[in-house]
Amino acid sequence: MRDSFAQKLKDRLQGLSIVIKLLMLAFGAILFFLLFPFLLKWGGALVYLIFFLLLLITGTVFRLVSGRRAFRVTLWLWLSGSAIYMIIASVLIFRGVQPLPYIRMDRADLVLYYLSYPLRVLGIFFTGLIFSAISSPVEFLKWGGFGMKVALAYRAFEYAVNAFETNREALLIQDEWPDFSKGVRKNRRLGKVIKATPALVATTFRNIILWFPWAWVCYTNLQKEVMKKGDS
Amino acid sequence: MEKEFAPWTLRKYFGGMKFSYRVRGEIGLENIDVPFKQGEILVLTGVENHAFSLIGGIVAGLFPIDDREVFPQIDELIKYFAGELIIHEGNAAGDAVYLGPDPEKHLLFSRVHEEISAQLGSTKDCEKVLSLFGLGKEFAKRKISTLSGGEKMKLALNIAFSKPVHTIVLHGVLPWLDRKGKSRLFGAIERAREHKRSVVLLEQEIDILYGKADRVLYFDGSSCIQYLPEKRLALIARISEESFSIKSALEKGGENKEILRLESIWFRYEQGEYSGFELKDVDCVLCSSRVYGLVGDNGTGKSTIARLVLRTVHPERGKITLFEKDLATIPRAQLRQMVCFVGQFPEQFITLSEVDQYKQRAKKTDNTLSSELLRDSFPGNRTYPVATLSPIELKILLLASGISARTRLVILDELTWGIDLEGEILLLAILSKIAAEIPEMTFLIISHDMDFIRRLNAQVLLVKGGKVLQDAVVDRGYIS
Numbered sequence: 001m002r003d004s005f006a007q008k009l010k011d012r013l014q015g016l017s018i019v020i021k022l023l024m025l026a027f028g029a030i031l032f033f034l035l036f037p038f039l040l041k042w043g044g045a046l047v048y049l050i051f052f053l054l055l056l057i058t059g060t061v062f063r064l065v066s067g068r069r070a071f072r073v074t075l076w077l078w079l080s081g082s083a084i085y086m087i088i089a090s091v092l093i094f095r096g097v098q099p100l101p102y103i104r105m106d107r108a109d110l111v112l113y114y115l116s117y118p119l120r121v122l123g124i125f126f127t128g129l130i131f132s133a134i135s136s137p138v139e140f141l142k143w144g145g146f147g148m149k150v151a152l153a154y155r156a157f158e159y160a161v162n163a164f165e166t167n168r169e170a171l172l173i174q175d176e177w178p179d180f181s182k183g184v185r186k187n188r189r190l191g192k193v194i195k196a197t198p199a200l201v202a203t204t205f206r207n208i209i210l211w212f213p214w215a216w217v218c219y220t221n222l223q224k225e226v227m228k229k230g231d232s
Numbered sequence: 233m234e235k236e237f238a239p240w241t242l243r244k245y246f247g248g249m250k251f252s253y254r255v256r257g258e259i260g261l262e263n264i265d266v267p268f269k270q271g272e273i274l275v276l277t278g279v280e281n282h283a284f285s286l287i288g289g290i291v292a293g294l295f296p297i298d299d300r301e302v303f304p305q306i307d308e309l310i311k312y313f314a315g316e317l318i319i320h321e322g323n324a325a326g327d328a329v330y331l332g333p334d335p336e337k338h339l340l341f342s343r344v345h346e347e348i349s350a351q352l353g354s355t356k357d358c359e360k361v362l363s364l365f366g367l368g369k370e371f372a373k374r375k376i377s378t379l380s381g382g383e384k385m386k387l388a389l390n391i392a393f394s395k396p397v398h399t400i401v402l403h404g405v406l407p408w409l410d411r412k413g414k415s416r417l418f419g420a421i422e423r424a425r426e427h428k429r430s431v432v433l434l435e436q437e438i439d440i441l442y443g444k445a446d447r448v449l450y451f452d453g454s455s456c457i458q459y460l461p462e463k464r465l466a467l468i469a470r471i472s473e474e475s476f477s478i479k480s481a482l483e484k485g486g487e488n489k490e491i492l493r494l495e496s497i498w499f500r501y502e503q504g505e506y507s508g509f510e511l512k513d514v515d516c517v518l519c520s521s522r523v524y525g526l527v528g529d530n531g532t533g534k535s536t537i538a539r540l541v542l543r544t545v546h547p548e549r550g551k552i553t554l555f556e557k558d559l560a561t562i563p564r565a566q567l568r569q570m571v572c573f574v575g576q577f578p579e580q581f582i583t584l585s586e587v588d589q590y591k592q593r594a595k596k597t598d599n600t601l602s603s604e605l606l607r608d609s610f611p612g613n614r615t616y617p618v619a620t621l622s623p624i625e626l627k628i629l630l631l632a633s634g635i636s637a638r639t640r641l642v643i644l645d646e647l648t649w650g651i652d653l654e655g656e657i658l659l660l661a662i663l664s665k666i667a668a669e670i671p672e673m674t675f676l677i678i679s680h681d682m683d684f685i686r687r688l689n690a691q692v693l694l695v696k697g698g699k700v701l702q703d704a705v706v707d708r709g710y711i712s
Contacts, residue, residue: 136342
């Protein structure tokens with residue numbers, strides 16, 4: 001039943017116009033990233049509560065449209081990045097380093113800002129990945145030559161997501177990535193994720209570089225064909 | 233009289249070509265004669281190197297690209313596409329479609345129906361396009377990332393044959409196709425011939441193409457010469473020798489003990505990921521000192537069985553045992569030592585950037601077998617950056633770096649994809665060496681190339697209707 005609801009939700013979101021999808025993406029980016037310092041300045045406890053509620057809703061939508069596996073991998077990656085960030089953040093908090101040049105924060109706000117940063121990043125992750133799950137490069141073609149470039153960039157992102165998953169499986173087979181099914185203690189899992197993440201990102205990046213020239217040739221060719229059809 | 237390449241002139245000419253192509257002194261294709269004609273089928277086989285992979289693109293008028301200044305940042309990466317072409321006779325195809333060995337590079341959008349409408353124009357009937365390779369209406373709704381490799385290739389072929397062009401250039405598409413797919417491809421080629429279109433095929437599976445082609449040429453690494461079946465027979469004889477030496481080495485392994493057992497395995501992907509796909513009540517036993525060929529149609533679950541054994545996916549029901557131990561309880565480090573996996577796209581599994589790093593890792597972990605294989609395959613003090621390796625070298629690297637004295641099962645997914653007969657011999661020689669070191673070894677080879685499975689004298693495991701049928705017989709490329 002939950003799967004059927006998820007499918008319906010995904011279908012409905014996919015059916016939206018690309019402009020609305022882009023607006024949703026922009027809204028997510030503004031909400032989770034840009035707006036936060038202003039919330040900090042003018043918001044009270046209720047505003048923060050709404051903020052976290054929105055994060056929860058976005059996370060739920062992401063889980064529904066992307067599936068359990070993608071959700072779990074995203075959370076583990078975020079957690080590994082956050083663990084590294086927290087080490088750096090604790091030093092900055094201890095030294096009282098002001099994070100923003102345009103807002104002066106007192107100690108409590110500063111702690112709140114630093115500690116909530118990973119949550120905002122998670123919000124951005126969720127928003128971007130929801131956008132990727134519900135839209136397709138083909139939707140940009142209506143914008144002509146510029147749309148073709150956007151479509152290529154978007155396809156590269158999609159390829160990266162797929163390559164990332166394949167490379168993660170490769171690392172799992174090679175015992176570099178934790179096997180979530182059995183036998184590894186949770187703290188060790190995080191350690192393994194942190195250790196393997198640079199290799200995972202580097203391999204994905206290398207594979208995109210190897211894939212990109214061909215994709216570019218194919219897109220350019222398609223663009224020429226479209227132009228030829230237009231001329232005739 | 234020689235004439236410099238000018239892309240606009242290519243649009244006016246239709247026919248074969250004789251050309252030279254140079255890439256900053258690295259690749260030199262001199263006087264390559266590709267005589268393709270209207271309504272004819274040309275097959276080009278031979279050495280599968282960087283140059284060979286460029287010929288198809290050149291013939292189709294794709295290379296050299298004429299607007300490289302758009303991305304100066306990737307100048308180094310596109311250098312092979314931006315070489316200097318000198319046409320001695322004829323010209324590249326006026327309007328052609330080129331399909332290379334990796335369909336992923338030709339599918340540019342997210343869903344099947346989007347791909348068709350974007351590449352062929354919204355006027356084309358999606359259902360009709362898909363029917364060329366027997367893909368149903370439901371297929372149109374699927375996400376491209378969820379298709380198996382063979383399904384992606386069938387989709388790319390559907391699109392290629394539906395384009396209103398005079399010339400179709402296909403490179404390395406056969407290894408992706410199951411028997412039905414191959415049969416449909418031959419049907420599509422025949423229809424193309426009837427419609428006076430020309431088809432240029434760059435393939436290694438020459439046995440099934442030989443009688444169908446009007447002309448067969450051999451690429452010897454730098455030039456195209458007349459294809460001589462005797463030369464191929466000599467290579468096949470060498471393959472048979474290597475296969476025999478694997479078999480002889482494995483015979484020394486003594487009694488055939490049970491290595492792997494799949495017992496009442498039920499599996500399906502998360503809903504929406506691979507719709508309609510499932511394994512139903514699979515039973516299968518693999519014994520030591522044997523070579524198995526796992527064959528079956530596209531999308532039947534061959535690679536999924538490998539993924540189940542590698543524990544990257546888990547069965548819904550049923551039990552898998554490895555050396556009579558529940559697979560689910562075997563620590564990952566131990567599993568890694570016991571099972572070596574060589575994937576179809578090895579670059580996805582190679583996580584270090586240089587062969588030298590793998591050599592050092594093997595030395596550090598006292599993995600003598602791996603060290604020896606790496607040293608023999610990648611001699612000298614060169615670092616061998618992974619990005620510069622050919623498909624055969626990548627496969628050898630993955631095999632040589634993944635093996636150890638404790639390995640008892642080697643899984644090779646589409647071993648012959650992207651490699652020529654010489655490469656096949658090289659790989660079999662390595663397998664033979666491994667078998668000599670570890671006679672108890674089991675090789676599980678996933679392949680569509682029935683000729684290869686036959687040459688190996690492998691015991692066939694046929695995946696059909698969600699089940700695995702043991703001891704199927706492979707005869708002339710068809711399974712009974």
